[in-house]
Amino acid sequence: MSIREELNQWMLENLTGEFEQIRWRGGPGDEDSSSELRRAWEQKFGEAGWIGLQWPKEYGGRDLSLMDFVEFNEEYARHGGPGRAGHIGETLMAPTILAYGTEAQKERFLPGIKNGTELWCQGYSEPNAGSDLSNIKTKARLDGDHWVIDGQKIWTSLAHESDWIFVIARAEEGTKGRDGLVFLLVELDQPGIDIRPIHQISGTAEFNEVYFTEAKAEAGNIIGEVGEGWKIAMALLGFERGASTLGQQMMFQNELNLIIKTANENGRADDPSLRRRIAEAHAGLKVMRFNALRMLNGTQDGSTSKEGYISKIFWATWHRDLGELAMDVIGADAEIIEDELSPLQKLFLFSRADTIYAGTNQIQRNIISERALGMPKEPRGTTNG
């Protein structure tokens, strides 16, 4: 049986009962919904053996190929599988531990990710280290058998739902930029950590500020060496190689279908200008899919192909435009909130984040022009934030 059929069978049998209410829920912009149920779902998913499929067999994985993993993700999205509470652990933390962690770290951390009991969040951005990520000010010092951490992280997705955070911090006094950083694994439930939700444009709160005041991590919870933090941090970002992209596109298709349905119901499907914008959105989504397939075909060796560079800015811009289109199709009725924000209202508001997080559109254009097109590098300023 193909992985697609296997999962199809399981989803039909298990995305039922109380879990029915989180079908299609918990995606971006909706990540703080039904968190307990989604946590329970993550564990059920893990118990069934669906987490870590790409890992080597010796760590409980199935060594699944990239294309099979893509099919798996598509099938999950086709069923309206709930946004995965453990996605940061599975797609970012685990591959990093597998590539750079010690045997002891693999034994300690992989099982919690695999069985869905330990959720992770990402401690990268700081108030003065956004686009200029290497401007890290959070400090870490080794004190006997513990690291002691002081500083602040921000825009930490789902910190309030998570058990662990991976943190880049400055361990060598007086260093700047990419030097002197460490990559630490820190347990969130401790007195030295204070998590404050950020109330967003959408009224929801997926993002948080995380304050560290003499927070502690075991001395062994460092990935790589002191000074290798930047290398590990960037490698982690490289692991998200688009396998989930096609699954994400299923969700986009669902949103577009809702817009088409709305336009047909309220008669705006007749407006030539809106018809063209909807048709362009449809074409854009198809092109996004072709881009992803082309990229996945070309990157079996893990390097970024030329077309790979356009992936983030393309989907982010497309999705933000889709939010605007949704509002224009609904018209004046979009002003009214009944009970809670409708899915399309959430789309409109939350998609403003898409072109900002994970590298703003402006940073993406810098990356494209410098790395894909080989244009001169941006000169660095001298003012310290």
Place this chain on the structure above:
Amino acid sequence: MPPFPFQEDHEMIREAVKGWLSDWEDGGKTLHRVAKEGQGFDRAAWEGFARDQGMAGISIPEQYGGAGMGLLGRTVIMEETGYTLFSVPFFSTCVLAADMIEAFASEDDKKDLLGKIASGDIIISVLDGREKLSLKDNKLSGTLSPATDAAHADLILVAAKDENNDVVLTGYSPNTAGLSVTPYASLDPTRSQAKVSFENVALSDGQAIGKADDVAFSQTLQIAHGSLAAECVGGGQRCLDMTLDYANQRVQFGRQIGSFQSVKHKCADMFIALESARSASYFAASPDLDDDRAAKFEAALIAKNYASEAFFKIAGDAIQMHGGIGFTWEYPLHYFFKRARGNRALFTSSEDGFQMLADQIGLKSHASSISGE
């Protein structure tokens, strides 16, 4: 699953075509010559390319004397001819006419005409006269313009509607009584355009190629036009390459202009448009779609519209990034800008194309549908 299965032989063809066309364009001099004297057609080059190099038959099935390399083979060639604006009737003859003949002609006509196309021994111009030509008493009347590559065609393949709304396809020699071909100066001087008039031209004076259902004819025509996306990708790539070369050379304010963020970001946007158009073009050529006509039609519709919009935007941005030099006749960018504008309008305009796509995805309209459904 892999949708972009270019094989080694496609890449060999690409390298061969690239080299040959690079010699042809002669550092840009040839385009000026074609624009000035050739009325958008370089006959010697066509004979060399189509006949001697054997490129005319690349996507013609093997049983009719071609290389049988399908849509992917033709995509490779169109990308390279777009890169150089190679001024020959490859699209008219080897794509449009070949597809019409393969879809609607009798086996004998296929053997004859596809064989001649494959060997580079015929130039065919395809004219869609379904709206503008009248067919009464088995005689055609009316004027069609612009008629691409008709000025030097050996055969004019014209479509008209009969009283049952079926499409009648007829092939005419340009010397047929009542038929006149008048070459035009074209806004895009590297493409040949003409006006073709029919004055009571008898069906019996031409070669009856076949009959087609109106919707099937439209779909075949649209799928053929999907290959134009590859030309747009090639042209867009050339505009971006020229812009990058220029931005890296030109110094203002003591810096290469390519070091300014406003220029870098514009180039990044050109690249995004180009690579996404390339994906659309390759996907429309994918053999994975061969068994699914509806999917193939939609992919071609998207590729043609998406890529021609992208090419036009890229070409316009390229002129802007070049500053004054981009505005001169001497510098060849304007030829690409003009080709891009022409491709947007060819067959279905982008506006019509997106409205057709809107029908296709189930947007209900009270206005009459133009997709023929």
